[in-house]
Amino acid sequence: MRQRVRFLRRVSVLAIIATFTLTAMSCTPGTTTHEASAPPAPASTGVTETGPLTLTIWDQESGQVSRIWDELNKEFEQKYPNVTINRVNRDFGELKTLLKLAISGPNAPDVVEANQGWPDMGQLVKAGLLLPLDNYAKAYGWYDRVSENVLAVSSWTPDGKQFGTGSLFGYTTMGEIVGVYYNKAILEKLGLTLPTSFGEFEQDLAVAKQAGEVPIQFGNADGFPGIHEFAVIQDQMAPESYLTDLIFGLQGNQLSFDTPENIQAATTLQDCVNKGYFTPGFGGGGYDDAVNNFAKGEGLFMITGNWIVANLGADNPDFGFFVMPPMEAGGPPVSTGGAGFPLAIAASSEHPDAAAAYIDWMTSDHASEMLVKAGQIPLSTGSATSSATPGTVLSDVLNTAAAVTASNGIVPYEDWATPTFYNTLTASIQELMGMRITPQEFVSKVEEDYSEFQSSRA
Amino acid sequence: MEEELSVASRAVAVGGRRKPERLPGEARRIGYLYVAPAFILYAAFNLFPLVQGVNISFYNWDGISPGTWVGLANYREFFTDPAIRSTYLHVLELMFFYTFMPIVIGLFLAVVLSRIRIRGLTFFRMLLFLPLVITDVVTAVAWTWVYGTRPAGPLNTMLEAVGLGHFIPSAGWLGDFNTALPAVGVFGMWGGFGFSLILFLAGVMKIPASLYEAARVDGANALREFLAVTLPGLRYELQVVVVLSVIGTLGTFDEIYVLTAGGPGTATSVPAYQIWNRMFNTGQVGSAAALGLVLMLIVFAVTFAINRAMERGGED
Numbered sequence: 001m002r003q004r005v006r007f008l009r010r011v012s013v014l015a016i017i018a019t020f021t022l023t024a025m026s027c028t029p030g031t032t033t034h035e036a037s038a039p040p041a042p043a044s045t046g047v048t049e050t051g052p053l054t055l056t057i058w059d060q061e062s063g064q065v066s067r068i069w070d071e072l073n074k075e076f077e078q079k080y081p082n083v084t085i086n087r088v089n090r091d092f093g094e095l096k097t098l099l100k101l102a103i104s105g106p107n108a109p110d111v112v113e114a115n116q117g118w119p120d121m122g123q124l125v126k127a128g129l130l131l132p133l134d135n136y137a138k139a140y141g142w143y144d145r146v147s148e149n150v151l152a153v154s155s156w157t158p159d160g161k162q163f164g165t166g167s168l169f170g171y172t173t174m175g176e177i178v179g180v181y182y183n184k185a186i187l188e189k190l191g192l193t194l195p196t197s198f199g200e201f202e203q204d205l206a207v208a209k210q211a212g213e214v215p216i217q218f219g220n221a222d223g224f225p226g227i228h229e230f231a232v233i234q235d236q237m238a239p240e241s242y243l244t245d246l247i248f249g250l251q252g253n254q255l256s257f258d259t260p261e262n263i264q265a266a267t268t269l270q271d272c273v274n275k276g277y278f279t280p281g282f283g284g285g286g287y288d289d290a291v292n293n294f295a296k297g298e299g300l301f302m303i304t305g306n307w308i309v310a311n312l313g314a315d316n317p318d319f320g321f322f323v324m325p326p327m328e329a330g331g332p333p334v335s336t337g338g339a340g341f342p343l344a345i346a347a348s349s350e351h352p353d354a355a356a357a358y359i360d361w362m363t364s365d366h367a368s369e370m371l372v373k374a375g376q377i378p379l380s381t382g383s384a385t386s387s388a389t390p391g392t393v394l395s396d397v398l399n400t401a402a403a404v405t406a407s408n409g410i411v412p413y414e415d416w417a418t419p420t421f422y423n424t425l426t427a428s429i430q431e432l433m434g435m436r437i438t439p440q441e442f443v444s445k446v447e448e449d450y451s452e453f454q455s456s457r458a
Numbered sequence: 459m460e461e462e463l464s465v466a467s468r469a470v471a472v473g474g475r476r477k478p479e480r481l482p483g484e485a486r487r488i489g490y491l492y493v494a495p496a497f498i499l500y501a502a503f504n505l506f507p508l509v510q511g512v513n514i515s516f517y518n519w520d521g522i523s524p525g526t527w528v529g530l531a532n533y534r535e536f537f538t539d540p541a542i543r544s545t546y547l548h549v550l551e552l553m554f555f556y557t558f559m560p561i562v563i564g565l566f567l568a569v570v571l572s573r574i575r576i577r578g579l580t581f582f583r584m585l586l587f588l589p590l591v592i593t594d595v596v597t598a599v600a601w602t603w604v605y606g607t608r609p610a611g612p613l614n615t616m617l618e619a620v621g622l623g624h625f626i627p628s629a630g631w632l633g634d635f636n637t638a639l640p641a642v643g644v645f646g647m648w649g650g651f652g653f654s655l656i657l658f659l660a661g662v663m664k665i666p667a668s669l670y671e672a673a674r675v676d677g678a679n680a681l682r683e684f685l686a687v688t689l690p691g692l693r694y695e696l697q698v699v700v701v702l703s704v705i706g707t708l709g710t711f712d713e714i715y716v717l718t719a720g721g722p723g724t725a726t727s728v729p730a731y732q733i734w735n736r737m738f739n740t741g742q743v744g745s746a747a748a749l750g751l752v753l754m755l756i757v758f759a760v761t762f763a764i765n766r767a768m769e770r771g772g773e774d
Contacts, residue, residue: 020501020505020506020509021509025509025510025512025513027513028517028524028525028527029513029514029517029519029524029525029743029744030519030520030521030522030523030524030525096739097738097739100521100522100738100741101521101738104521104522119740119741123520123521123522123523123741124522126520126522126523127520127522127523128523129522160523221632221633221721221722223719223721280628281607281608281627281628281629281630281633282629283629283630283633283634283635283722284607284627284629284630284631284632284633284634285607285608285629285630285633289608419520419740419741419742420740420741420742422739422740423735423739423740426721427720427721427723427724428723430721430722430723431635431722431723431724434629434635434722434723436635436723456518
């Protein structure tokens, strides 16, 4: 009797352990998510619900742009008194880390600013966590307000397998461009004129170095600034169509990162480091510090995006901006940039109509007019670009962006190319600029990441 | 001993009245009830996720969309991916700073503090123990300032003041490929020796004074006394310090996250940081789970090996 009881007890304990283990092991992870269902066509415009509702917005804006967002949010609440906006503001890195967790969990945000490309928006689309916006886009007329390119970088096939085509998953009317800021006083003091070819740009660097100025203000402890330094050189050396296809993954494994042009760009970048053209000790310098130092007058050039216009002061006449000059003087201007962070709607949002109305509000001409003062580039056809005072850094940025856009010279951000590309690029460029690896090792390392992802897609 | 016996016999007498067949100390079913609250929590928040982790480690999963079964591929990666190998090499280097140096410093200070009599000894002990009590993240933020280049932090200011400015790497201690990992190590050493010191101090006080007297009568000098009396007397404390600090080093994360984010390049990337990065940033959750489980097994194996080695060493 006692033996039997003990035996039964053991069996039941084993059964409990087995059930426990099987419950935890039985399911394929991630299968509890649902396919996103598109809103009905034709979609309604404006906030359709009349009861009180709260829209939760996650964004990564900072500084003056962030303050403008607060104003726009307040105006939206006034326009729709039943809507309360709950804004959750994160920095770029935090948003990258937390967005996937937040949007796949309960109490997900309604509207999110999701970075384009395979690492962020691509994964969210693949998991069915974002709402296709096509019907809203038709109802609000979004398609007609920006160019094809701007729509393409937020477009995916609904299964998340193709980038640059299919349904629209995010929308913005603000653009970005990476280029070269210059300090007018230093340029004049050195007796230099604006370079018209890449060769002239290098000569300017040599002159500045000779004169004891910091040729390029730079800090790369954060990793991402290095991507921009490399990209603007690469944009001049590698064909624009190759770069676009590479980043969208349009040709799968047919394209390689290991090309003579990319090696040439990496060699040039290392050359600039060797000649001391960057801030001494840039490896340990933060990006924000570099921006502040440049604003204070240290450095002839600084290579970064339009987003620092507000830091320099939009109406500041002491700084100018140009796009990295082409290899041959007179060639078409090419640079990295394009659409800014697009707004997307979470598939789980209970108020998709209100969320779409919010996106329409944040991309309206009224919003553009306010945001342009913070150095944001309006892409919508309706908004005027002439609002900036000539001779200011803002007017330089806007004119440059318009010229590059007009000649179709915008290259998407390189870190969009694979889910792990941001990490691979930041680490490899730090190693390249720290002279730890050769240009050939650099392209091989990046190519390894690229081809691995392309193979996994096939 | 006598008292214990009498208590036991009384228990027999009391228990005997109701259930004569149960011996004192024999497991009673009611015991499970006492354990249940803790066990349920432990199962829900530790065991269940652990088994889930094992499950996830067999999948290629980005964390949000359905995963695909890949068998042992994530585990194979542990042996083939040079990025993972380098993280373990970094941890080995860190062990010098996190385990070896705190023991040396801790032993030295324990011997010194136990031999000299100065006013306010408790205050100094507290001071030395303080780094351990403050959260790593807070002290790490303070150390970014200590190591700072622009503006120069205390370390660089001091070096420049004594004419050693040319030793400062131009990218700063945390930005230079050669100095970043040792710089993190020095931070960990500073935070770690307080722990070994406290254990050793307590251990030294426990060693009978008669042993020291005997050593002195035999004509032992300070070094001989340390090797023959103090060190053997601190064997158990030493074991605890080695095991805990090795486990701590293998799990290093906070200071890497705050001080270097694994950079420059991947010069300071460690296993736990790599796991976090794959899990939250690059959407390689299956791989992160596999690496986490491998790290757990390594911690088990290392702990077991250290305990066995030190226990065997003590038997001689």
